[in-house]
Amino acid sequence: MLNCLVSFKNLSLQLFFRGFLASCLSIFSYESIQAQTIPVTDLNLQELVRVKQLEGKIDSSISLNVNPVVSYNLGIQTDNLNNRFSIRDLISESKTFEFKILPIGLSQQYNSHHAYGWNDGLMIPAKAYQVLFSAGVFTRFGPLSIQLMPEALYASNPRHLDRADQIASDVYSGYIYTADIPQYYWAPNYSKLSYGQSSVRLTIDPVSIGISNENLRWGPGRRNSLVMSPGTRGFKHLTLNTSKPVRTPIGSLEGQIIAGRLEQSDDPSNLSKVNEWRYLSGMVFNYQPLWVPGLSLGLSRVFQMYHSDVEGTADYFPLFQAFEKNKTDEDSKRRDQLTSVFARLLIPNAGAEIYTEFARNDHSVDIRDFTMEPNHSRAYLVGFQKLSKLKKLDERLLIGVEITQLSQAPTRHVRNAGTFYTHSPILQGYTHRGEVIGAGTGPGGNIQTFEVSWLKGIRKLGVQLERYIHNNDYYQWISSGGGDKEGQWVDLSAGILIKQDYKNLLVSGELLGIQSFNYLWQSGYHGTPNKDVFNIHARIGLSYYFK
Numbered sequence: 001m002l003n004c005l006v007s008f009k010n011l012s013l014q015l016f017f018r019g020f021l022a023s024c025l026s027i028f029s030y031e032s033i034q035a036q037t038i039p040v041t042d043l044n045l046q047e048l049v050r051v052k053q054l055e056g057k058i059d060s061s062i063s064l065n066v067n068p069v070v071s072y073n074l075g076i077q078t079d080n081l082n083n084r085f086s087i088r089d090l091i092s093e094s095k096t097f098e099f100k101i102l103p104i105g106l107s108q109q110y111n112s113h114h115a116y117g118w119n120d121g122l123m124i125p126a127k128a129y130q131v132l133f134s135a136g137v138f139t140r141f142g143p144l145s146i147q148l149m150p151e152a153l154y155a156s157n158p159r160h161l162d163r164a165d166q167i168a169s170d171v172y173s174g175y176i177y178t179a180d181i182p183q184y185y186w187a188p189n190y191s192k193l194s195y196g197q198s199s200v201r202l203t204i205d206p207v208s209i210g211i212s213n214e215n216l217r218w219g220p221g222r223r224n225s226l227v228m229s230p231g232t233r234g235f236k237h238l239t240l241n242t243s244k245p246v247r248t249p250i251g252s253l254e255g256q257i258i259a260g261r262l263e264q265s266d267d268p269s270n271l272s273k274v275n276e277w278r279y280l281s282g283m284v285f286n287y288q289p290l291w292v293p294g295l296s297l298g299l300s301r302v303f304q305m306y307h308s309d310v311e312g313t314a315d316y317f318p319l320f321q322a323f324e325k326n327k328t329d330e331d332s333k334r335r336d337q338l339t340s341v342f343a344r345l346l347i348p349n350a351g352a353e354i355y356t357e358f359a360r361n362d363h364s365v366d367i368r369d370f371t372m373e374p375n376h377s378r379a380y381l382v383g384f385q386k387l388s389k390l391k392k393l394d395e396r397l398l399i400g401v402e403i404t405q406l407s408q409a410p411t412r413h414v415r416n417a418g419t420f421y422t423h424s425p426i427l428q429g430y431t432h433r434g435e436v437i438g439a440g441t442g443p444g445g446n447i448q449t450f451e452v453s454w455l456k457g458i459r460k461l462g463v464q465l466e467r468y469i470h471n472n473d474y475y476q477w478i479s480s481g482g483g484d485k486e487g488q489w490v491d492l493s494a495g496i497l498i499k500q501d502y503k504n505l506l507v508s509g510e511l512l513g514i515q516s517f518n519y520l521w522q523s524g525y526h527g528t529p530n531k532d533v534f535n536i537h538a539r540i541g542l543s544y545y546f547k
Helices: 012-027 043-054 069-077 163-175 312-316 366-373 470-479
Strands: 097-102 104-111 130-136 137-141 142-149 151-155 190-194 199-204 208-212 239-243 246-248 251-262 276-287 295-306 335-346 352-360 376-388 395-405 446-456 459-469 490-502 503-518 533-544
Touching: 043 376, 130 503, 163 470, 276 312, 459 503, 490 533
Parallel strands: none
Antiparallel strands: 097 137, 104 130, 104 533, 130 151, 137 142, 142 199, 151 190, 199 208, 208 239, 239 251, 246 251, 251 276, 276 295, 295 335, 335 352, 352 376, 376 395, 395 446, 446 459, 459 490, 490 503, 503 533
16 A cells, blocks of 8 residues: 555665564563554644643653554543543454544634644645545554555645745745745645555554554654654655553663655756655654653654665664764765754643753764754754643643744854755755655744643633744845845734534634734845735634544
8 A cells, every 4th residue: 555665675674673573572571452543643632642641641651752652552540531532432442353433534724825834744835725634444453453544635725925925935945945845835726635644553562563654743842843743744654663661670661763755845946956755764762761750751863865875774774873973974975864852751740741852953073073062953942831720620721831943053153054954965855745844833943832721621722822933044144145134034923722522523723813024034135125914824623533
């Protein structure tokens, strides 16, 4: 079904998987239990699981830093949610054979002036209306599981750039030549049918091996993740991962290793770039020390290179090379790497969590270089959530803050690191089908998000405030060229978030008003006055969960 991922020239990958699997099974006891995963594109269930963990009703040893997670593992210490939705209703039992109908989802989105929003999977950055439909089935025969969950998209996607907008867009495209991020996504009346959140796996707990098209999310971020997030459609990949936390005498371990295929967009402006798919090799590991309950520490790393440049085992598995550039052959390769470390501290007794992620878009030359300039080519995020009880026992107040910083550090004036998610050897940047795989804010983007919400079971009514600076590195480039010093493109948004259930049906939505200052950086450098526009972003989702 998912054909021709990577043409491996030898048996090295097979031997690696076989050896890793054998070693894991020889060390850890296991049982053959597998269930469907909770898609990272299902933001409702993702948030529900996180809130229940803040309440202490999901085992804290499940870090939620390596996603998608297997829903079976979340049945620990859960109760019925609002007497209708229970995580346990969505899990599998230990049977030789099982068959389940997966949730049916219908997500609709509307932008009145220009594209806004991320973490929306197959949806595209577009003005006007688009709709995404998903449905599927899950079946298991002993350790073999098959999850078929295709997705279908339609976007009206009208052209919305006037002459001045197009000039600004063309200049920006020239600046960000090493990234495949079109301002206008291909063509009107765009439609796409995708494998969606489908996978075929062989699972013998605590190890799973398979082939998948699912979206991935690595790290503790909620609004953004720096290395892997559901901001683009899923890509085809082989996966070797833990299916549940692996207990050891010093704590629990989780992890995933993938080998995948990235494609470029069909945007005509990209025809001058290298028109071939890229091989992606990635890994994430998470460790929870036994003596610090609730603390998780992690590392993620990805490499991409054009598939025609892949030669031998070292290129298939660059993940295990040194972190110091002077100990590698990196400068002789058309290859790009991205590395992050992250941490999350969960405090269930206080209903709180604190988390952070720090990433580098390039190697340090050596330890001395890293010590002197650790912020070279860096990005970071920090976040906090607090869940408080209200007077009624089943009501909660949730307060959350998250800050993501992708623009370069001030040291760019003496040592330019380039814009995050771009790297000259790979002309598409860290993208798949025209969208960034990491943080939805995109290259050089900074964002601050504040949310306060009332919760009752799965029901939600909240307010979200957000400030989003589009590619601040580009603004700095404009300024250095004598452009308008007030030329940043900044979005200020405010709106409401809502979730309401009725029997097995869940309705979710968000309505944001967005004031865009200096849309598309049009002042100064482009010879036009500031262009301030108002944009309405609306999303409504309908999900039906089968018992």
